[in-house]
Amino acid sequence: MAQDYLKNNGYDRFLRAKARLENETYYVEPVGSDMSSSLGNLPFADSLVMIPRGKVGKAKGEEVRVWLLSSKS
Numbered sequence: 001m002a003q004d005y006l007k008n009n010g011y012d013r014f015l016r017a018k019a020r021l022e023n024e025t026y027y028v029e030p031v032g033s034d035m036s037s038s039l040g041n042l043p044f045a046d047s048l049v050m051i052p053r054g055k056v057g058k059a060k061g062e063e064v065r066v067w068l069l070s071s072k073s
Contacts, residue, residue, distance in 0.1 A: 001049075001064055002027040006057035012050070013053075015055035019068060028066055045069065 005015065017028040028049050032041030050065040051058060058064055 001058045001062050002029040004057070004060050005030055005049075005051060006059070007051070008056050009051070009053060011053050013051040015049040016041050016054055017047045017049045017066070018045060019047040019066065026068075028064065034057060063073065 007013070013034065015030045015034050015061075016032065017030050019026050019028045020066070021027075028047055030049065031044045032038060046069050048067045048069065
């Protein structure tokens, strides 16, 4: 994670994000609102980040599961 994402939730959360590659490591940063109904940030996202349920979130520097969106390459 390129920044903290500290939300507690009982469900898996999938964030729209922007990924960048630095020194063979991807860093992801959420873009816009994380509400499922907020679709205005989709044009700015090139990846999805999974925050597992039961966790408080992820701190900057923690590893996360990421899917790069191939249509955005």
